[in-house]
Amino acid sequence: MKICLVPTMFPKYKGDYYGSFIFDDAKMLVNKGFEVHVVTQHNTGIPYEEIMDGIHVHRFRWMKPKKFKALVHFKGLIDNFRLVTYLISLFFNLMWIIKKLDIDIIHAHSVVPTGLIGVIVANIVRKPVFITVHGMDITNFENNPFFKRLIRFSLNNCNKAVAVSMDLSEKMEKLEIKEDKIIVLRNAIDTKRFIPLKNRKIRNYYGVNDKDILILFVGYLDTFKGVFELMNSFHEINKKNVNVKLMIVGEGPKNNELKKIASRLCLETHVIFAGKISPSDIHEYYQSSDIFVLPSHTEGTPLVVIEAMACGLPIVASNVGGIPEIVINNKNGFIITPQNEIELISKVQILVKNQSLRNKFADKSIEIINTEFDNDIKVEKLINLYKNAAGR
Structure with missing residues (x-):
């Protein structure tokens, strides 16, 4: 099965902490035999295409800032214009990757902008799509009427809206997301590495x-x-x-x-x-x-x-x-x-x-x-979601 992850955050290089939790999820899926592709934005000084620990990374061009900063910290007219270029470029690049590689599942991380584009593309190419909600992608916009509409549209039109906490699940229900769309799948870690060892x-x-x-x-x-x-x-x-x-x-x-x-x-x-x-x-x-x-x-x-x-x-x-x-x-x-x-x-x-x-x-x-919070338990639940959506 071919999985395409669409995050706003992903490591720019091996060892980068930015979006490392999504990298860990992707690596676990690769280890389980899945072909994993990541479509994400390009940043200065890194390749547009590369393979990181078996993960195929595709980075798209956009009007990026000269100095790296997270999308959630974009403010002002110029940053808003950058986001427009981000949305357009993500749409066309995601369409191209999905069709060219015959991707089976689209999984976006964050509701806006990646979840929104993921849903639009999935509906065009008739593929299952999941959106994981991490927190700031809702809490930053829940009082903005325009973004509330985008959030509601995105989450009500995906296969499953994955909340990383009950708190986020309840926030989604208040935003009028259909109850049968919501599933809670908590963040998890490698309990073989994060152990209670006293290290001097x-x-x-x-x-x-x-x-x-x-x-x-x-x-x-x-x-x-x-x-x-x-x-x-x-x-x-x-x-x-x-x-x-x-x-x-x-x-x-x-x-x-x-x-x-x-x-x-x-x-x-x-x-x-x-x-x-x-x-x-x-x-x-x-x-x-x-x-x-x-x-x-x-x-x-x-x-x-x-x-x-x-x-x-x-x-x-x-x-x-x-x-x-x-x-x-x-x-x-x-x-x-x-x-x-x-x-x-x-x-x-x-x-x-x-x-x-x-x-x-x-x-x-x-x-x-x-x-x-064990990673092995989380990835098995994720795989079951994918298989059910793909009818396998």
């Missing part, structure tokens, strides 16, 4: 000793991820504890601003900016840490939380999106109100001071992962 390699490299409590953040460095609240909160936590350090993994538009804040607050020796880490190495950072924090303003079901849980970390995360479905308050972590620094300080401080509670939460995190 990263701690040693950054000079974090055994007595230090290492707090970890992994994500895009922008305001909506709660990075400024995290920095301010850590400043207060650091005043009360001499043995805490904060490691920030990731990059983004607020990177330099955060470093300036760390310098202004005299936190240079306590805050570690690790930068962008290859997906193949990221598990070592979880395994070297003691607490995972994600104080986002908005989310779907963040893969980083699942990865942290699998590595045996207690979690402090915001009450947004699908997070409360995987972080059970007072069981494997603490759920906090977004943008509430007082709560964030209080909950992290409790975990810093209480090792037995950290261990208790860690055990529960591992238990939840082993029952619900």
Whole structure:
């Protein structure tokens, strides 16, 4: 069977974290014997066509920005014009790939723009089409009447609308998506790699000793991820504890601003900016840490939380999106109100001071992962969806 994935996010090269969860899904399908093609936008400095771990990647031309940025961060007249060129180019390239290679299944990731184009093309060529909803593709547009119509059209005209959380499923129902169209298929991870192993390699490299409590953040460095609240909160936590350090993994538009804040607050020796880490190495950072924090303003079901849980970390995360479905308050972590620094300080401080509670939460995190978030279980469910749609 030939599968065509149509994501807005996909790694630009092997080891790129951007869209790595879709790359992992594609690789699992290849390992199961499927022929997998990915149609996605081109970015500067990478080939238009290549094969990555058996995945056929086709990148289309469009009026891309000179410096890479995610589609969800496009703003203004010029970016809107870029999106128009994106839509037109995606439509014609997807049509060409589907017909030329006789693709069996189209699977778009994100409702607009890829899901919309996927549905239009699928209806023309008479192929089954799935759309996975990840979060921001709905939450960013649910109050916009024009985009609500596009979302409603796309999801009501695909074979199945795949939500990565119950929260997103409920949001789709409120948008008047037909109930029989919606299925929940949670994000999952490789539980053979993300394991609760204590790893000293990263701690040693950054000079974090055994007595230090290492707090970890992994994500895009922008305001909506709660990075400024995290920095301010850590400043207060650091005043009360001499043995805490904060490691920030990731990059983004607020990177330099955060470093300036760390310098202004005299936190240079306590805050570690690790930068962008290859997906193949990221598990070592979880395994070297003691607490995972994600104080986002908005989310779907963040893969980083699942990865942290699998590595045996207690979690402090915001009450947004699908997070409360995987972080059970007072069981494997603490759920906090977004943008509430007082709560964030209080909950992290409790975990810093209480090792037995950290261990208790860690055990529960591992238990939840082993029952619900294994990649092998997810891919089998995905394959069954494909086979049923294709009549095989």
